[in-house]
Amino acid sequence: MAQFLFEAELHRLLKLDTLIPNAPPARWQRKAEESGPGPSPVGVSPMKPVNPSHSYGKMLSKIPGERPGKSGSKIQSYPTKAGGDRYIPKRSTMQMEMANFLLTKENDPAEDSPTKKEQQKAWAVNLNGFDVEEAKILHLRGKAQNAPEGYQNNLNVLYNQKMAPGFSRKKSRYIPSNPEWVLDAPEIHDDYYLNLIDWSSQNFLAVALDDTVYLWSYGTRKLTPLLQTEHPDIYISSVSWIKDGDYLAVGTRSAEVQLWDVQPLRCLQTMTSHYGRVGALSWNSYILSSGARTGHIHHHDVRVAEHHVATLAGHTEEVCGLKWSLDGRYLASGGNDSLANVWPCTQGGDGNFAPLQTFTHHQGAVKAVAWCPWQMNVLATGGSTIDRHICIWNVCSGDRLSAVDIWFKCCTVF
Structure with a gap:
């Protein structure tokens, strides 16, 4: 029976348009009682409570919050002043006690008793395993407290462990401003189109001074003459080391390409196929490529007597820059005709081989050509002082x- 009474009371409370028993008087009623008996203000008349027996009142009780208009449309209703201007739900006894406790604690300036503090400390130790007040690591004054005995920080173990044997941190590159060693180079040809210096993988530097080639060892700091041409009028025009550093290719003004073994200091082979001086050389395994003043590029197979295996004709003037890619798939060439060509790896005689790419953006001779070591299809080319671009x-x-103006960069730095 009590259950049905509880449900009936709950349904009655959910009907917001009905009167709320024991509700506080409305604001207009309080003002009327304070001002005493008298006429109501003009245009304001007290509202009477809705008669539950009236049909309109029954409709409101059935559909709370809505009432029909004249045309049948729904019109939003509002709570009557007889029942109060707001809905105040009932509060349970426990909630009232909790609110009273919070208000009393907020307004009470007295500090907690020592017994209560000890109880809170015991609760903190049981929940967290340590006292929160003693575990603070930041203080406004004083030194930081020491960690409890036996405490170990997991982050400290993680970041202080030794690195793997093959792992090394990346260091910033240091570029010295002063030279480590200065070498004299008398009688070196002041010719932009020649390539007279090359460094080997075994730390030997080959330098061509007029008609003589010298080898300088970085380890022993010794200078050794390698060769000298037979005629004083024939000078050295280019030098290039093979990848292993055991053999050196030498180009001369007389259109010859010589192959030298640097250990016994003797000439292994002399290759003649050009009709002008050889100003650029580049190795691709056992294939040696040479660029001449006529604009032709020849491929030489140094393993056989018939060394000339291919001819590339893509320049109209002297070839001054020549470089094979690291994977051996492409050959880049630059000439005095302001062209930079990219050739595929081809062999097979004097056929008409066409360049894979031809770049015409430079305005001067293209001598500097270099391949990206970590991206094999990226090439860098540099023009002369007229062009000033990389x-x-x-x-x-x-x-x-991309393109970089070298003159603008130099003016910005200096």
């Missing part, structure tokens, strides 16, 4: 990735 190319698509 261009970065994608040889697969033929797009220019």
Whole structure:
């Protein structure tokens, strides 16, 4: 029976449009009682409570919050002043006690008793395993407290462990401003189109001074003469080391290409196929490529007597820059005709081989050519003082990735 009474009371409370028993008087009623008996203000008349027996009152009780209009549309209703201007739900006894406790604690300036503090400390120790007040690591004054005995920080163990044997931190590159060693180079030809210096993988420096080639060892700091031409009028025009550093290719003004073994200091082979001086050389395994003043590039197989295996004709003037890519797939050439060509790895005689890419953006002779060591299809080319630009190319698509004005950069730095 009590259950049905509870449900009936709950349904009655959910009907917001009905009168709330024991509700506080409305604001207009309180003002009327304070001002005493008298006429109500003009335009304001006290509202009467709705008669539950009236049909309109029954409709409101059935559909709370809505009442019909004249045209049948729904009109939003509002609570009557007879029942109060707001809905005040009932509060349970426990909630009232909790609110009273919080208000009393907020307004009470007295500090907690020692017994209560000890109880809170015991609770903290049981929940966290340590006292929160003693575990603070930041204080406004004083030194930080020591960690409890036996405490170990997991982060300290993680970041202080030894690194793997093959792992090393990346260090910033240091570029010295002063030279480590200065070498005299008398009688070196002041010719932009020649390539007279090359460094080997075994730390030997080959330098061509007029008609003589010298080898300088970085380890022993000794200078050794390698060769000297037979005629004083024939000078050395280019030098290039093989990848292993055991053999040196030498180009001369007389259109010859010589192959030298640096250990016994003797000439292994002399190759003649050009009709002008050889100003650029580059190795691709056992294939030696040479660029001449006529604009032709020859491929030489140094393993056989018939060394000339291919001819590339893509320049109209002297070839002054020549470089094979690290994977041996492409050959980059630069000439005095302001062209930079990219050739595929081809062999097979004197056929008409066409360049894979031809770059015409430079305005001067292209001597500097270099391949990216970590991205094999990226090429850098540099022009002369008339051009003053370094261009970065994608040889697969033929797009220019970037261009740098060297003169502008130098003026900005200095």
